[in-house]
Amino acid sequence: MAKPAIIECPTCQHKVSTTATSCPSCGAVLRKAKRGIFGKLVIFAFWAFNILMVLWIWGGTQGAVQSQAGMSGAEAAGAAIGTGIGVTILIFVWLIGAIILGIMALLTRPK
Ligand SMILES: [Zn+2]
Known part of the structure; x- marks a missing residue:
């Protein structure tokens, strides 16, 4: 099993999973949710x-x-x-x- 990728929130530097659309710490939008x-x-x-x-x-x-x-x-x-x-x-x-x-x-x- 691959480890989930982690990125840093550009606003608060909180460690966030790349699957998240917004930062769970500060609520900053990390990427736009896209419908398939x-x-x-x-x-x-x-x-x-x-x-x-x-x-x-x-x-x-x-x-x-x-x-x-x-x-x-x-x-x-x-x-x-x-x-x-x-x-x-x-x-x-x-x-x-x-x-x-x-x-x-x-x-x-x-x-
Ligand atoms: Zn944040």
Whole structure:
């Protein structure tokens, strides 16, 4: 096993591991934390997924409102219930996806 490399903090000369992003003694920033390419992809996927879900739910509810024109009361009620179930499933899928991507973003965060 290789010994962890030690550097001196330029501000307080405290011995700091090279894996540290800031000095544990004085808090000086030693290097900028960088996200790997996979971490960047996860962040990108997280945002793209959220935007996609918003558009999907918005598009779904818009379509349902339009299709209710010309329906009888019972048909409109049925369509509304169907939309309600559909949106609930979409929000559920959204939640699961957001949790998975959120955990992945946490796991790939800069060390
Ligand atoms: Zn320091």
